[in-house]
Structure formats: C-alpha cells, structure tokens
Amino acid sequence: MMTRQYDEVRAVDGVDFTVSAGELVAYLGPNGAGKSTTIKMMTGVLVPTRGILEVNGAVPWRDRERNGMHIGVVFGQRSQLWWDLPLIDSLAMLGKLYRLPDATYRRNLDRLVELLDVTPFLYQPVRQLSLGQRMRGDLAAAMLHEPDILYLDEPTIGLDAVAKVRMRDFVAEMNRDNGTTVVLTTHDLVDVETLCNRVILIDSGRVLYDGKLSDLKARYAPHRILVAQLAADPVPAGNRAEALRAGIPGEVVSDEDGVLKIRFEAARVSAQEVIAAVNDHCVVADLSIVEPDLEDVVRTLYGDREVV
Numbered sequence: 140m141m142t143r144q145y146d147e148v149r150a151v152d153g154v155d156f157t158v159s160a161g162e163l164v165a166y167l168g169p170n171g172a173g174k175s176t177t178i179k180m181m182t183g184v185l186v187p188t189r190g191i192l193e194v195n196g197a198v199p200w201r202d203r204e205r206n207g208m209h210i211g212v213v214f215g216q217r218s219q220l221w222w223d224l225p226l227i228d229s230l231a232m233l234g235k236l237y238r239l240p241d242a243t244y245r246r247n248l249d250r251l252v253e254l255l256d257v258t259p260f261l262y263q264p265v266r267q268l269s270l271g272q273r274m275r276g277d278l279a280a281a282m283l284h285e286p287d288i289l290y291l292d293e294p295t296i297g298l299d300a301v302a303k304v305r306m307r308d309f310v311a312e313m314n315r316d317n318g319t320t321v322v323l324t325t326h327d328l329v330d331v332e333t334l335c336n337r338v339i340l341i342d343s344g345r346v347l348y349d350g351k352l353s354d355l356k357a358r359y360a361p362h363r364i365l366v367a368q369l370a371a372d373p374v375p376a377g378n379r380a381e382a383l384r385a386g387i388p389g390e391v392v393s394d395e396d397g398v399l400k401i402r403f404e405a406a407r408v409s410a411q412e413v414i415a416a417v418n419d420h421c422v423v424a425d426l427s428i429v430e431p432d433l434e435d436v437v438r439t440l441y442g443d444r445e446v447v
C-alpha cells in the first residue's frame with residue numbers, strides 16, 4: 140500500500156474583518172498570503188475548515204445561489220466568460236441565469252457596454268479578445284445583475300497603463316454611483332492609492348494591518364523627502380554634505396547635479412525647519428516635498444517579497 144505525506148498549509152489562519160456596505164477595500168499581501176483563498180471563501184467556492192463567515196447575513200458556501208445573486212467576481216488570471224462564444228452570448232446567458240427581466244437586462248447591458256466601451260468587440264468570441272478587452276468583458280459580466288458586492292482578484296494584472304486607468308475609473312464609478320461594495324486584491328499599488336481608503340494587509344494568512352491608507356503610511360512610512368534644486372553652488376558638494384549633516388534635522392540622501400535630497404521624519408521635524416536649514420547652506424531655486432507612497436510602506440512591511 141502506498142502512503143502519501145501531506146503538509147498542511149493554513150492558507151488563512153485567524154483572519155478577522157468586517158466590511159460595511161459601500162466600502163472600497165484593498166486586500167493586500169505578498170504572494171501566497173491567502174488573498175485568493177479568502178475571496179474564494181467569500182464567494183462560496185471554498186469551504187473553510189473552521190470559523191465564521193457571513194456575507195449579507197448568509198453563509199456563502201451554504202447558499203451559493205443566493206449569494207451569487209448579490210455578488211460579482213472578476214479573477215484577473217482566469218476569465219469567467221465562455222471562451223468560444225461571442226461576448227454578447229455570454230452576457231445573454233448570464234442575464235438568463237440571473238433571471239433578469241428583459242428591460243433590466245437591456246438597460247444594464249446598454250449602460251455597461253457604453254461605460255466599458257465594449258461595442259467594438261461585443262460580437263467577437265472571447266478567445267479572440269485582447270487581455271484588456273477580455274477584462275472589460277469580464278467586468279460587464281460581473282456587474283450585469285447589479286450586485287451589491289464586487290470582488291476583484293488582481294483585475295489589472297497584465298493590463299497596459301490605459302486599460303488600467305479605464306478599469307479604475309469604472310470601479311470608482313460603480314462604487315460612487317451604484318454604492319457597490321468592492322473588495323480588491325492587486326499587485327499594482329497605484330490601484331490602491333487611486334481607489335481605496337481602507338487597506339487590509341495580510342501575511343501568512345493573518346491580518347497585519349486593517350485601517351486607513353493614510354494612517355498606514357503615517358505609521359510605516361513616516362519620512363518625507365525634501366528635494367531642493369540648487370541655483371548656485373557656493374559650497375562644493377562634498378563639503379556641503381558635511382556642513383549640512385551638522386546643521387540640518389534630517390539625512391542627506393543624495394547631492395548630485397545640483398539636486399539635493401534630504402530625508403526627514405514628518406512627526407519630529409517640520410518641513411519649514413528643514414527648508415530653513417537648507418537655505419542657510421545653499422541657494423535654492425526650487426523646492427518640493429515628496430510624500431512616501433504605498434510602495435515604501437509595503438517594502439518596510441514585507442521586505443523584498445513581491446506583493447501580488
């Protein structure tokens with residue numbers, strides 16, 4: 140008899156959060172952290188071993204059909220559409236599946252087709268579509284029945300910049316105008332910065348952070364960078380660095396080609412103080428303060444591991 144060894148992987152372990160209606164939440168973590176597993180449990184395709192999960196007052200995997208009427212799902216890695224059928228046929232079949240009255244189907248289809256600019260490829264088989272077109276088709280399919288909740292698992296993966304912007308605009312509009320609740324997993328932190336106020340960060344199946352994006356930045360990326368464009372060069376760069384090091388409440392990150400970059404802690408010193416100190420040593424032509432972005436936060440939290 141053959142025996143097999145299994146390693147138990149706890150894909151999700153003690154994850155606890157509540158999402159209110161109308162929220163737009165980013166669910167982030169490094170590759171393998173358990174994001175897709177969580178989304179699959181929330182959509183009802185995976186059954187957790189233990190724990191409590193309710194969506195709209197029901198248990199998703201016990202009442203998959205009813206849950207399905209209230210949610211839309213897009214997995215960026217895998218289309219939910221029928222590959223060999225023209226997009227319009229997939230949408231028509233979904234309209235039947237959701238038992239949409241004809242007038243509702245027409246109205247929603249027309250609106251989505253326009254918003255997502257789907258007309259040029261509505262009658263093409265899905266397998267012939269570009270990735271960006273396919274994703275728009277998937278979004279139309281996910282929103283056809285006006286779900287309360289939209290789950291997006293890496294919806295911008297592989298898209299070019301224009302397609303990403305279109306996708307973000309659409310999600311923002313659904314959230315704003317329809318009040319759609321959105322749970323978004325993405326490797327593109329620009330998606331998060333443009334769309335989400337709230338961020339849930341997980342790692343190894345556990346929640347590391349749940350709160351406002353702005354608070355997350357304040358906590359994990361408390362520094363700012365002052366970038367000073369220098370007009371004249373009274374002190375040679377090397378000496379200037381020495382002089383500055385002694386006199387300013389910050390750290391000289393670089394001093395090259397007439398551009399000086401100084402890093403300081405926003406909570407400990409004001410930008411005015413740093414600027415005043417720089418002015419004592421250099422003639423400044425132009426100044427700007429660079430805020431940290433989510434990328435900096437994530438690097439602090441996860442090191443070099445890729446966030447997907």
Ligand SMILES: Nc1ncnc2c1ncn2[C@@H]1O[C@H](COP(=O)(O)OP(=O)(O)O)[C@@H](O)[C@H]1O
Pocket residue numbers: 148149150151168169170171172173174175176177447
């Ligand atoms: N079908 C599966 N069988 C075994 N392990 C799995 C399966 N799906 C996911 N896992 C494991 O569960 C963990 C979480 O995976 P996943 O939820 O896909 O992570 P993420 O979406 O955050 O990248 C990983 O360690 C992954 O290898």
Ligand SMILES: [Mg+2]
Pocket residue numbers: 174175176292
């Ligand atoms: Mg995943």
